[in-house]
Amino acid sequence: MCGIVGFTARQPMSVRVLIDGLKALEYRGYDSCGIALKQKDGLLVQKVKGKVSGLEEIIDPSITGICGIAHTRWATHGEPSVINAHPHQMEHVTLVHNGIIENSEELKQELQSKGYVFHSQTDTEVACAVIDDLSKAYTDKIDILHKAGFILKGSYAFAIMFDDEPNTIYAVRKDSPLILGISDNASYLASDASAFLSETSLIMDLEENEVARLYNGEIEIYDINCALIHRSAYKSTLSLSDIQKDGYDTFLLKEIHEEPAVIKKTIHHYLQQSLLDLEQTMPDLSSYNRFVFIGCGSAMHAGMIGCRLAGKYARILCSAELASEFRYSDPILSADTLCIFVSQSGETADTLAAMRLCKDKGIDTLAVVNVLGSSLAKEAKFTLYTQAGKEISVATTKAYTSQVCVLALLVLKKAMQENLLSIEQQNIMENQLKTLPLLIRDFMSNTNVERFAKHIENAEHAFFIGRGLDYALSLEGSLKLKEVSYLQSEAYAAGELKHGTIALIEKGTPVIALITDPMLKDKTLSNIKEVQARGACVLLMIREDLYTPSIEADETILLPALSDIMQAVASVVPYQLMAYYVAKKRGCSIDQPRNLAKSVTVE
Numbered sequence: 001m002c003g004i005v006g007f008t009a010r011q012p013m014s015v016r017v018l019i020d021g022l023k024a025l026e027y028r029g030y031d032s033c034g035i036a037l038k039q040k041d042g043l044l045v046q047k048v049k050g051k052v053s054g055l056e057e058i059i060d061p062s063i064t065g066i067c068g069i070a071h072t073r074w075a076t077h078g079e080p081s082v083i084n085a086h087p088h089q090m091e092h093v094t095l096v097h098n099g100i101i102e103n104s105e106e107l108k109q110e111l112q113s114k115g116y117v118f119h120s121q122t123d124t125e126v127a128c129a130v131i132d133d134l135s136k137a138y139t140d141k142i143d144i145l146h147k148a149g150f151i152l153k154g155s156y157a158f159a160i161m162f163d164d165e166p167n168t169i170y171a172v173r174k175d176s177p178l179i180l181g182i183s184d185n186a187s188y189l190a191s192d193a194s195a196f197l198s199e200t201s202l203i204m205d206l207e208e209n210e211v212a213r214l215y216n217g218e219i220e221i222y223d224i225n226c227a228l229i230h231r232s233a234y235k236s237t238l239s240l241s242d243i244q245k246d247g248y249d250t251f252l253l254k255e256i257h258e259e260p261a262v263i264k265k266t267i268h269h270y271l272q273q274s275l276l277d278l279e280q281t282m283p284d285l286s287s288y289n290r291f292v293f294i295g296c297g298s299a300m301h302a303g304m305i306g307c308r309l310a311g312k313y314a315r316i317l318c319s320a321e322l323a324s325e326f327r328y329s330d331p332i333l334s335a336d337t338l339c340i341f342v343s344q345s346g347e348t349a350d351t352l353a354a355m356r357l358c359k360d361k362g363i364d365t366l367a368v369v370n371v372l373g374s375s376l377a378k379e380a381k382f383t384l385y386t387q388a389g390k391e392i393s394v395a396t397t398k399a400y401t402s403q404v405c406v407l408a409l410l411v412l413k414k415a416m417q418e419n420l421l422s423i424e425q426q427n428i429m430e431n432q433l434k435t436l437p438l439l440i441r442d443f444m445s446n447t448n449v450e451r452f453a454k455h456i457e458n459a460e461h462a463f464f465i466g467r468g469l470d471y472a473l474s475l476e477g478s479l480k481l482k483e484v485s486y487l488q489s490e491a492y493a494a495g496e497l498k499h500g501t502i503a504l505i506e507k508g509t510p511v512i513a514l515i516t517d518p519m520l521k522d523k524t525l526s527n528i529k530e531v532q533a534r535g536a537c538v539l540l541m542i543r544e545d546l547y548t549p550s551i552e553a554d555e556t557i558l559l560p561a562l563s564d565i566m567q568a569v570a571s572v573v574p575y576q577l578m579a580y581y582v583a584k585k586r587g588c589s590i591d592q593p594r595n596l597a598k599s600v601t602v603e
């Protein structure tokens with residue numbers, strides 16, 4: 001939700017460590033930001049509304065400090081403003097925070113009665129006061145932070161400076177990520193390692209409710225009993241090129257172009273020789289008679305694809321659920337149900353809460369996640385990692401396609417366990433899995449998706465239609481378009497549009513139609529005729545073997561002919577490219593769309 005970075009060093013270090021760290025974390029939120037830097041003559045605190053570039057404008061880049069903390073925010077409590085930006089200060093304590101303090105209102109009243117005066121609308125300022133208040137009664141900072149953990153309800157990652165230990169940073173986390181880094185001369189903390197990767201790739205985990213003390217470039221970690229513990233450092237798998245644009249104008253475009261390699265890597269991770277490898281690389285699914293796919297946003301769309309494929313190939317009862325609805329729906333789940341949680345970050349609050357609900361009910365859980373060691377990965381009974389690598393663009397592309405890949409393989413495993421996939425079908429799948437990355441690469445180099453964009457860029461709204469799997473893909477296409485180009489769009493099951501929404505179709509309204517299923521081709525074509533009769537501008541994406549010149553559309557893109565399992569992975573790519581081109585023509589902030597954040601750790 002928000003990004004945190006901090007350091008302590010033996011010798012003063014440039015403020016750039018914090019600024020560059022914040023820039024790497026901007027994908028986590030970018031409505032305001034700030035730093036607190038310990039200099040020889042005191043603590044420098046600077047905050048601005050807006051992006052880190054605004055902070056750069058007011059901070060002298062030559063200044064140095066012995067330690068510092070910084071924050072980039074995605075507002076939850078209180079509007080984006082300088083007063084609500086972090087760091088927050090309360091008497092002797094300065095801190096930055098990621099997460100939500102759920103009992104902040106009641107704590108605030110209590111603290112006000114003790115004389116604390118609050119200036120911001122944030123829950124963070126309340127947490128700051130709680131810690132300051134404790135520091136009046138206790139001296140040991142580790143003890144104070146453990147005690148604060150009993151008072152503060154909700155989720156948090158804090159980086160904290162106390163006035164009486166001016167060269168030290170304390171860190172503590174619960175249900176929010178925070179990682180530590182160590183180099184010869186300095187120690188670091190951040191929401192993720194990309195923030196300090198240019199300084200060090202040696203990292204250390206900080207577990208839930210542990211407290212870290214960073215001082216003079218060293219790190220000490222204390223467990224829940226306030227006992228000092230040993231924690232080994234290890235090398236981050238992130239490389240600098242993972243967090244650079246590598247010549248592309250945006251991370252979105254770079255990450256779309258990484259999809260062939262990511263798909264190859266993800267497939268190879270689970271299947272080196274044949275589909276039989278899935279026997280070893282994926283959990284045994286034979287005891288499950290029902291799958292429930294759960295996620296939010298694009299991850300939920302990937303779950304919808306998994307659900308459709310599982311129904312068709314594995315003939316298993318299944319459903320796809322929005323995590324934020326599922327968790328409050330008092331779901332009926334039997335012991336033979338496997339709940340499958342899909343999440344790039346592995347930290348999405350609603351998805352995590354939905355998983356915990358299932359675990360409380362004794363239901364088996366499986367996480368499909370991209371981030372190693374994330375909360376979902378740690379808490380699930382089974383975890384299947386996608387191999388998308390670091391995804392920086394807030395709008396997901398390669399992480400989504402790798403989720404669909406993993407779910408497709410999971411479905412194939414279940415279908416084989418149920419003896420529902422003939423040897424011939426297995427061979428076809430294996431061949432297509434091998435050639436899929438190449439096909440997508442060829443498609444990207446040979447297809448001009450940009451010509452779709454000119455029909456959409458000035459539209460008021462757009463519609464995406466498709467049936468079956470194409471409907472699930474349309475939902476993702478529509479989400480991509482609206483989140484990066486700010487153009488209102490809706491996806492409809494093609495047969496559903498005429499039940500009301502067709503009233504919005506007028507001359508020139510873009511309708512993006514997807515046809516990949518031979519069984520549903522004629523039905524969707526009829527729906528296309530219906531919107532054409534009302535003046536719609538139809539942009540058609542159709543499997544090449546289903547296309548005939550008699551099919552009328554304003555623009556047509558031919559998709560490679562694949563089985564629907566592979567089609568589900570490949571067909572989203574033109575949608576992603578289209579969203580990129582439309583956003584570019586409309587001059588939008590493509591990698592960091594307004595109001596969004598990459599990881600949604602609040603409900």
Ligand code: M6R
Nearest residue numbers: 297298299343344345348395396
């Ligand atoms: O990290 P998660 O996959 O759990 O995130 C879920 C959604 O917030 C996410 O998929 C979101 O919809 C995409 N970033 C949109 O492109």
